[in-house]
Amino acid sequence: MGTADIETPVTSPFTLRVIPRDQHNISRRDISPNALRVLYRLREGGFGAYLVGGAVRDLLVGGHPKDFDVATDATPEQVKSLFRNCRLIGRRFRLAHVVFGREIIEVATFRANSDDGSGDRELENGRLVRDNVYGSIEDDAVRRDFTCNALYYAIEDFSVRDYVGGFEDVQARVMKLIGDPEQRYREDPVRMLRAVRLAAKLGFTIDEATANPIPRLAGLLGEAAPARLFEEILKLFLSGHAVASFEGLEHYGLFATLFPESGAALRSNRSGALRRMLIEGLRNTDARVANDEPVSPAFLFALLLWPAFCKTLIGLQAQGVHAEEAQRRAADRVTLHQLERVALPRRFSLPMQEIWLLQSRFSARQRKRVFRTLSHPRFRAAFDFLVLRQTASADHAVDIAFWRETVQTSGHEIASHEDGPQDEAGEEGAPRKRRRRRRRPGGEGGEGGSAGGSAD
Structure with a gap:
């Protein structure tokens, strides 16, 4: 439970409020059966057991949680003794994972901030590397980040326990930090x-x-x-x-x-075209998620860093750098600078660059170049990106129409070169077999390309 990751004591001005079953909408029907098994087994073992955090919050607002976390006064070792299907993980925060096939119920022991010497807390060069100091449920509640994440569903009477005013905040639909915001x-x-x-x-x-x-x-x-x-x-x-x-x-x-460079590019783009494109791309991503379609980190970062790429490319061309070389330099420079802030894996950064570099090929009409572009493993993602660029500029309409017609008339010729949506969705599977082709500097795109046909 990452939300319990706090070192500084937080004094709660609140007292316990118990919300009985008839005053909230959480039903056991909406809770994972495996989470219920864990809760009941802990109670039968003589321990306190509560559904906690995001699951309680989401159930209160009518959502459908994907993960169900449990908090208890049992130590990780005691939890393990109750469940044969349990494994203990973590060094800094010792946790119990109770495994039910593909579902894992995470069980965390109530933690406290103050250590009387009996806990397991270790500092290394001033940094907390181990923090397994256990405490009461109230200690646990005030260690959490937001009040809406510090609610506990009690299985013995189906009530909700609130120590920090989170129940009212959920009802008011307000995010509020526990403790002093700046300190937190x-x-x-x-x-x-x-x-x-x-x-x-x-x-x-x-x-x-x-x-x-x-x-x-x-x-x-x-x-x-x-x-x-x-x-x-x-x-x-x-x-x-x-x-x-x-x-x-x-x-x-x-x-x-x-995204410092993209942020600067958006601020300097007076027409707002780059922001419109970014919003439309993110809107498409939301639609794909809602339809349970694959989404790709490579395409996402291509979108988020496109303003930076455009601004860098314009700067290089203004310096007289040849167009093709300027594109490669801009792609490498933007990627390198972004890596100083966000660790973007190569399996996503390389396909991201390919999506950018393919944009200039869409104006080509020579037969050999057309079929080379069609056979590129990142063609579908790059074409979707071109369509998205239409949001920022109407100049791409002719290219879009040409390539749509070309794909329709040549689909049978490129089918063997296009992977299905799942292969292109950024999974870390076996390398795909591809048609041998000339490699550009920087290597192949590798894993993690855009989802097939993804306008995300």
Whole structure:
């Protein structure tokens, strides 16, 4: 349960409120049967057991949680003794995973902030590397990040336990941090992204006191681990609420912190064409998620970094660099600079660059070049990107019409060169067999291309 990752004590001004079954809408019918098994087994073993966090929050607003986490006063070792299908994971935060086929119920022991010496807490060069100091359910509640994530569903009487005022905040659809907002953001700057993401997902507003420090502290994201920021970006934009997430990031100055060059390019684009294209691409992504269609991180980053690519390319061409060389340099430069902030894996960055570099080929009409473009494994994603560019400029209409007609008349000739949607969706499977072709500097696209036919 990542939301319990807090080192600084938080004093709760709240007291326990018990919301009985007839005053909330959570039903056992909407809870995973495996999560219920874990809750009942823990209770039968003499331990307290509660459904906690995002699942409780989502059920209260009528959602359908994908993950069900459990909090208990049993230690990880005691949990393991009750379940043969249990494994213990984690060093800094010891957790129990109870495995039911493809579903994992995560069980965490209540944690406390203060250590009387009996807990398992270890510092290494001033950094907390182990923090398994257990406490009460109230200790556990005030360690969490947002009040809406600090609600506990009790299986013994089907009530909801609220120690921090989260139940009222959920009813009011408000995101509110527990404790002093600035202190909490300084402890973990990624909480700013979580505030925006959860508000976008739930349709919540962010409480004024929680929102006010964000623009001033946005730069702290530069201290976050690049790999962690990559994962947070995927959650922000590939969970079905990409447009709302982008608007939230933009409003609080977080987008320009995550994507400095794209942020600068959007600000300097007076016509707003690049922003229109970005919004339309994110809207398409949300539609694909809603339809349970595959979405691709490579296509997503091609979209998010396109403003930076365009601005860099224009600068290089203004310096007299030949068009084809300028495109390669711009792609490499933008990717390299972005890697300083976000750890974008090569299996996504290389296909992203291919999507960009293929754009210039769509004006070619020579038969040999046309069929070479059609046979490229990134053709479908690149063509979808060209269609998306029509949102920013009507200049591409002729090219789009030509390639649509060409695909229809030549489909049988390119079918053997196109992979299906699942192969192109960024899965880390076996390398695909491809037709041998001349390689450009920088190597092949590798895994993780765009979903087949994806306008995401």
